[in-house]
Amino acid sequence: MLTIEKLNDFGADTAEGLGRCYGNEALYLRLVGMIPAEANFDKLQGALQSGDLDGAFEAAHALKGVLGNLSLTPMYQVCSEMTELLRVRTEMDYTPLLNELLTKRESLAALCAD
Numbered sequence: 835m836l837t838i839e840k841l842n843d844f845g846a847d848t849a850e851g852l853g854r855c856y857g858n859e860a861l862y863l864r865l866v867g868m869i870p871a872e873a874n875f876d877k878l879q880g881a882l883q884s885g886d887l888d889g890a891f892e893a894a895h896a897l898k899g900v901l902g903n904l905s906l907t908p909m910y911q912v913c914s915e916m917t918e919l920l921r922v923r924t925e926m927d928y929t930p931l932l933n934e935l936l937t938k939r940e941s942l943a944a945l946c947a948d
Contacts, residue, residue: 836863840945844908851905866904870943872897875936878916882928890928891920897935909938 838848838859848862855862874893881889894917901910912935916928 835948836867836946838863840948841866841906844906844942844945847905847907851903854903854905862904866906866942867946869900869904869906869909870939870946872900874900875939879932879936882932887920887923887925891917891923894920906942909935909942912938 838852841848841851846866851866852859852862855865874896878890878893878897881887881893894913898910898913898917901913912931916931916935919926919928919931
């Protein structure tokens with residue numbers, strides 16, 4: 835079961851995230867629990883694999899907003915870096931950043947499943 839303590843250990847700024855949810859812990863945990871299934875992870879991965887930097891930027895930017903609003907700092911930092919590189923259409927191998935983001939998503943999913 836997902837808890838504030840587990841999210842703190844994950845590196846989330848739960849005080850900030852809870853503040854955005856007006857202190858409603860149940861709402862915050864429910865929203866965080868939806869993140870592993872967020873469709874933009876798959877859109878980002880697919881766009882990067884096909885070389886669609888515009889599509890990758892849109893997916894990364896959407897993820898950055900969601901992750902930032904929930905203060906999921908470890909994921910937000912990686913996604914933010916990707917977003918800024920994609921914003922200027924940097925041609926590079928995004929695999930290491932994508933893998934880091936997906937690994938963190940898997941870690942979050944495990945916290946939600948426990």
